[in-house]
Amino acid sequence: MKKPFWIALTVLMLSGLFLAACGGGSSKPTIVRKDPPAEYAGKTNPYTGDQAAIDEGKALYTQNCESCHGTAGLGDGPAGAALDPHPGNLxxxxxxxxxxxxxxxxxxxxxxxxxxxxxxxxxxxxxxxEIWKILAYVKTLK
Ligand code: HEC
Structure with missing residues (x-):
């Protein structure tokens, strides 16, 4: 009587396995970014282009983020080298x-x-x- 349910479940599980197997083969894993929750959605940086804030952000970045994310934000800081996944390329x-x-x-x-x-x-x-200032600085990295 409950057969259709089990068949559907089995099909779902098999297709999940199939997708997982395919994903493992790609050379560059794509980053999956979830949508931020409602209290964050739509927030924008109040300091974009504000040079004094960007200078402050740079100092804060050096203290708090550079060890992992690297001087230019490429994710190649010494403290991040052993981490898996590596720190992101900002x-x-x-x-x-x-x-x-x-x-x-x-x-x-x-x-x-x-x-x-x-x-x-x-x-x-x-x-x-401070976080917004850091992000305003990160935006200027090239
Ligand atoms: C201990 C090492 C470490 C430090 C310090 C660190 N991060 Fe990270 N960060 C990571 C790692 C590892 C990830 C990757 C997470 C992942 O891919 O699942 C990450 C991811 C991120 C991301 C997401 C990137 C993306 O591609 O979506 C942002 C943004 C970020 N970090 C900003 C910062 C900022 C700003 C600071 C300083 C305030 C900072 N991090 C400090 C290790 C670090």
Missing amino acids: QQASKDASEAYLFWVVNEGGAAAGRSASMASYKGILTED
Whole structure:
């Protein structure tokens, strides 16, 4: 009597396995970024283009982020070398992800956003303003 349910479940599980197997073969894993929750959605950086804020952001970046994400934000800092996944390339992330997403990950940490827990939550360590200043600086990295 419950047969159709089991057949559907089996088909679902098999297709999941199939997809997982295919994903493993690609050389460059694509980053999956979830949409930020409602309280972050649509937030934009109040400091974009504000040079004094960007200078402050640079100093904060050097202290808090550079060890893992690298001087130019390429994800090649010495403290990140042994981490799997590697720290993200923030130059690329600034192009691909929304400001709201970047702010969410830094404020709440990687785990909250379905990313690596090696990316810590900076809530309580940096103020929201400080995080925005860092992100305004990161945006200028080339
Ligand atoms: C201990 C090492 C470490 C430090 C320090 C660190 N991060 Fe990260 N960060 C990571 C790792 C590892 C990831 C990748 C997570 C993943 O791919 O699952 C990451 C991911 C990110 C992402 C998401 C990138 C993307 O492509 O979506 C942002 C944004 C980010 N970090 C910003 C920062 C900022 C800003 C700071 C400083 C306030 C910082 N991180 C400090 C390790 C670190």
